[in-house]
Amino acid sequence: MQQLDKSQQFLADYESFSEAIFRHCFFRVSDREKARDLMQDTFVKAWQQVTAGADIKNMRAFLYRVANNLIIDEYRKKKTYSLDQMQEAGFELASQDHLKIEKIVEGREALEMLEQLDDKYKEVIIMRYIDDLSPQEIAEVVGESENLVSVRIHRGLVRLRELVNKV
Amino acid sequence: MDKELKDIINKAKEVRLSAEDKAQVRENLVTFMNKEVESVRNEELVRHSNWHPKIWFSFARIPAMAVLSVFLVTGVSFAAEGSLPGDTLYPVKVNFNEEFQSLIAFSPESKAKFEIKRAERRLEEVERLALHNKLETHWKGNLEVRLEKQIERASKHVAMLEEKGELRKAALINDRLEVVLSVHDQILTDLDTKKIATKKIKERVRKVAARRKALEKKLLTAKMIDKLPEEKKILIKKKITPKAIKVIKDVKAPKINKQNLKQLEYNKAYIKLQQAKRATEKRILLKKANQRLKSFRIKTKPTKLKDSVSR
Numbered sequence: 324m325q326q327l328d329k330s331q332q333f334l335a336d337y338e339s340f341s342e343a344i345f346r347h348c349f350f351r352v353s354d355r356e357k358a359r360d361l362m363q364d365t366f367v368k369a370w371q372q373v374t375a376g377a378d379i380k381n382m383r384a385f386l387y388r389v390a391n392n393l394i395i396d397e398y399r400k401k402k403t404y405s406l407d408q409m410q411e412a413g414f415e416l417a418s419q420d421h422l423k424i425e426k427i428v429e430g431r432e433a434l435e436m437l438e439q440l441d442d443k444y445k446e447v448i449i450m451r452y453i454d455d456l457s458p459q460e461i462a463e464v465v466g467e468s469e470n471l472v473s474v475r476i477h478r479g480l481v482r483l484r485e486l487v488n489k490v
Numbered sequence: 491m492d493k494e495l496k497d498i499i500n501k502a503k504e505v506r507l508s509a510e511d512k513a514q515v516r517e518n519l520v521t522f523m524n525k526e527v528e529s530v531r532n533e534e535l536v537r538h539s540n541w542h543p544k545i546w547f548s549f550a551r552i553p554a555m556a557v558l559s560v561f562l563v564t565g566v567s568f569a570a571e572g573s574l575p576g577d578t579l580y581p582v583k584v585n586f587n588e589e590f591q592s593l594i595a596f597s598p599e600s601k602a603k604f605e606i607k608r609a610e611r612r613l614e615e616v617e618r619l620a621l622h623n624k625l626e627t628h629w630k631g632n633l634e635v636r637l638e639k640q641i642e643r644a645s646k647h648v649a650m651l652e653e654k655g656e657l658r659k660a661a662l663i664n665d666r667l668e669v670v671l672s673v674h675d676q677i678l679t680d681l682d683t684k685k686i687a688t689k690k691i692k693e694r695v696r697k698v699a700a701r702r703k704a705l706e707k708k709l710l711t712a713k714m715i716d717k718l719p720e721e722k723k724i725l726i727k728k729k730i731t732p733k734a735i736k737v738i739k740d741v742k743a744p745k746i747n748k749q750n751l752k753q754l755e756y757n758k759a760y761i762k763l764q765q766a767k768r769a770t771e772k773r774i775l776l777k778k779a780n781q782r783l784k785s786f787r788i789k790t791k792p793t794k795l796k797d798s799v800s801r
Binding site: 330333334337341342345346349350356357359360362363366367370433434436437452453480483484487 | 492494495498499501502503505506507511512515516518519520522523596597598599600
């Protein structure tokens with residue numbers, strides 16, 4: 324019975340966080356299909372931890388940590404996708420059912436901007452401003468101190484501002 | 491934060507997962523979770539000793555089918571992994587284990603990769619059966635059909651990617667298929683002395699190679715921008731043949747960007763690099779396959795004798 328509760332709770336977590344985890348993965352790997360696979364893998368891995376009896380206090384932060392590790396593995400495997408390639412492949416930022424064309428173009432701008440950031444800045448900026456995680460939660464996800472994370476967010480923001488001004 | 495930055499962030503937040511994708515992943519997840527739950531239950535049953543009244547009670551409540559599926563899902567499916575056509579557990583391996591895994595694969599790419607892996611497993615079975623002199627019994631009507639099915643499915647994904655204009659992804663998958671097929675073709679030339687399976691496989695190798703040539707032709711005129719030097723580095727790091735290293739080093743990709751489009755040269759370099767990549771992968775795969783066969787030769791010789799006596 325306990326297992327059943329766990330399953331229900333986990334599926335409720337899926338409903339609440341899948342969208343955000345997908346978005347996070349998307350901005351990190353710049354590939355819709357890969358992001359979807361990564362999101363799925365994140366929940367599969369998290370569920371394995373749940374059934375193994377792991378004590379998860381903050382599911383949201385935990386999911387981000389799993390996703391973050393998977394993304395790092397993905398980077399190690401290969402990193403060859405550029406925005407041009409995606410455009411060449413007829414890439415779209417979101418399903419057209421949900422967004423108007425103009426918004427797709429604007430989302431692409433955001434992606435282009437973020438793509439130019441160093442990965443260590445990109446990861447914290449995405450978590451802080453797109454995923455709305457607190458610096459403390461981010462620190463938990465990346466395994467660094469809260470202080471260092473705050474510094475990184477600040478520097479990332481400065482760099483992002485430079486990029487915006489350039490445009 | 492400034493307004494421009496805020497705008498960018500807000501726009502980024504509008505990126506969405508489609509409703510179909512969300513539902514599809516959820517469905518995959520539920521399937522996966524059910525499997526996991528059953529395996530945990532099974533472990534719990536084993537862990538507790540049988541005399542405990544509470545356990546007996548809960549055990550009695552589980553319908554027989556569920557108990558059966560618990561054992562099927564855990565021990566049996568694991569044991570089935572090493573089975574060959576003709577073994578009792580072989581259907582579990584191909585119809586349950588592999589089908590389940592294929593459900594988990596999502597994008598056309600990962601689906602295609604998984605089908606290639608399955609084809610590879612079938613080819614390994616062909617080799618092991620050839621080693622046991624049992625290939626003739628199991629090739630027709632069983633292995634042949636399965637192998638063809640897996641290759642067909644992988645090729646379908648290649649075609650789909652090609653249709654979508656994702657030429658490079660299509661070519662990469664086709665390349666992998668070519669590598670796998672040609673390596674096993676090479677091994678079977680020695681093993682399959684009666685030429686039971688080789689004809690069919692050779693035919694497939696030819697088809698896949700033809701497909702590659704067609705894709706290369708298209709790639710030659712495609713618009714691609716990429717980090718070729720990075721790919722070169724990755725390849726050189728792998729342990730590869732001196733010949734392949736030479737090919738890779740000879741590949742000189744012109745730097746291209748939006749202002750300086752030396753596209754044709756770049757594409758030629760890219761195609762050449764893929765050629766080197768195939769050579770590398772073939773070498774690695776051949777080595778692995780030979781090692782595996784060697785271990786089977788040692789392991790299977792005594793049992794082979796027993797088998798022929800008992801049957």
